[in-house]
Amino acid sequence: MSDDEINLSDLSDDELILQMHDDLYDGLREEIEEGVNLLITRGWTPYDALTKGLVAGMTIVGADFRDGILFVPEVLLAANAMKGGMSILKPLLIATGAPRMGKMVIGTVKGDIHDIGKNLVGMMMEGAGFEVRDLGINNSVDSYLAAIEAEQPDILGMSALLTTTMPYMKVVIDTLKEKGMREDYIVMVGGAPLNEEFAKAIGADAYCRDAAVAVETAKTLVARKHNQARA
Ligand code: B1M
Numbered sequence: 001m002s003d004d005e006i007n008l009s010d011l012s013d014d015e016l017i018l019q020m021h022d023d024l025y026d027g028l029r030e031e032i033e034e035g036v037n038l039l040i041t042r043g044w045t046p047y048d049a050l051t052k053g054l055v056a057g058m059t060i061v062g063a064d065f066r067d068g069i070l071f072v073p074e075v076l077l078a079a080n081a082m083k084g085g086m087s088i089l090k091p092l093l094i095a096t097g098a099p100r101m102g103k104m105v106i107g108t109v110k111g112d113i114h115d116i117g118k119n120l121v122g123m124m125m126e127g128a129g130f131e132v133r134d135l136g137i138n139n140s141v142d143s144y145l146a147a148i149e150a151e152q153p154d155i156l157g158m159s160a161l162l163t164t165t166m167p168y169m170k171v172v173i174d175t176l177k178e179k180g181m182r183e184d185y186i187v188m189v190g191g192a193p194l195n196e197e198f199a200k201a202i203g204a205d206a207y208c209r210d211a212a213v214a215v216e217t218a219k220t221l222v223a224r225k226h227n228q229a230r231a
Contacts, residue, residue: 008034013042017052024057025064027077029084036085046092047212050120054085058116062192082116086123093127100129102222105147106157107135109168114161117191117211121157124211125218130155141175148185154222157214158204160191170202177203186221190214 008031011019016035023031032054039049061078064070070078104125108118115137122132133151135143139158148156156176160166169189176182182203189199190208199207205221208214 008038013039013044017056020053021057021060024054024078024081024085025061025070027074027081029077029081032081032085033088036088040088040092046089050086050089050093054082054089055120058082079116083119086116086119090123093123095127100131101219102154103131103133103151104155104157104218105133105135105144105151105153106155106159107139107144107147108137108159108161109165109172110138110140111168112160112162112165113137114159114191117161118157118159121159121190121208121211121214124215125157128215128219130215130218141172144172145175145179148181153185154225155186155188155218157188157190160189161193163193166191166193166198167202169204173203186218186225188214188217188221 006019008016008019016038020032020035023035035053036049039053040046058078061070061075065075104122106118106122106125108115118137119134122134126132133147133153135147144156144158156172158169158172160169173182173187176185176187186206187204188206188208189202189204190210194207196207206217208217
């Protein structure tokens with residue numbers, strides 16, 4: 001290690017978080033993994049490590065991407081570093097021993113390859129006791145339909161990060177309606193460019209601002225669905 005290299009374990013928690021934001025920005029996967037491990041050994045909850053260390057760092061990357069300061073290759077490196085950190089947190093988020101809550105099929109819509117947020121939602125849902133079938137990115141209507149027919153989930157979750165791909169969610173929902181299947185599933189949607197109004201307009205059951213909201217919404221809507229089924 002050269003003299004000017006930073007030893008992450010020498011940093012206070014606040015300094016470590018700021019350093020992790022820098023390391024995420026620079027796409028340094030190993031450093032991010034080390035930072036996440038350090039936070040966990042210092043007693044941070046996986047959720048706090050995720051939101052304060054990784055998600056907050058990715059917000060800075062997003063702003064500079066928007067402003068033309070960062071470009072796709074750099075953002076890909078940042079995304080790769082983020083995934084490194086998430087892979088450490090995933091088993092910790094899942095290992096809560098939560099009771100089985102229901103099942104969700106989730107995927108990013110056609111034309112869209114953003115998957116970090118969707119992966120996060122999947123992890124948090126698993127951590128809350130949901131069984132999750134992740135369809136990955138770039139899903140066509142047929143892909144969603146095949147998965148829900150095979151899996152018979154309680155919830156269909158769709159993610160879109162682009163204003164050009166978010167309308168595809170309506171295509172999926174309209175197809176469910178045409179096939180008389182819409183009422184069989186709770187449809188939850190999310191992604192940075194969406195909002196409540198959009199979700200309502202396309203006929204989704206709920207818009208989820210983030211992964212924590214997705215979990216709470218899923219719990220509420222699944223409980224309501226099961227109560228209706230019993231009535
Ligand atoms: Co893209 N990209 N990108 N990108 N990218 C955005 C989305 C953008 C806002 C950047 C910007 O300009 N500021 C912009 C979209 C603008 C717009 O549509 N108006 C943009 C663009 C333009 C593009 C390209 C077109 C760039 C280009 O090629 N010129 C291209 C498109 C590729 C494609 O999809 N066809 C592109 C490519 C990429 C990379 C491949 C480089 C990379 C993706 C890597 C990956 O995902 N594996 C990338 C990234 C990383 C981003 C930003 C910087 C970060 C996204 C992210 O991971 N955020 C993003 C800027 C931003 O969003 N601020 C940007 C962190 C994540 C935790 O948050 O995904 O919002 P998020 O998920 C949250 C909530 O939204 C919610 O919960 C999550 C967790 O809390 N949520 C759900 C998400 N999905 C949900 C589903 C649910 C519920 C909740 O279901 C129930």
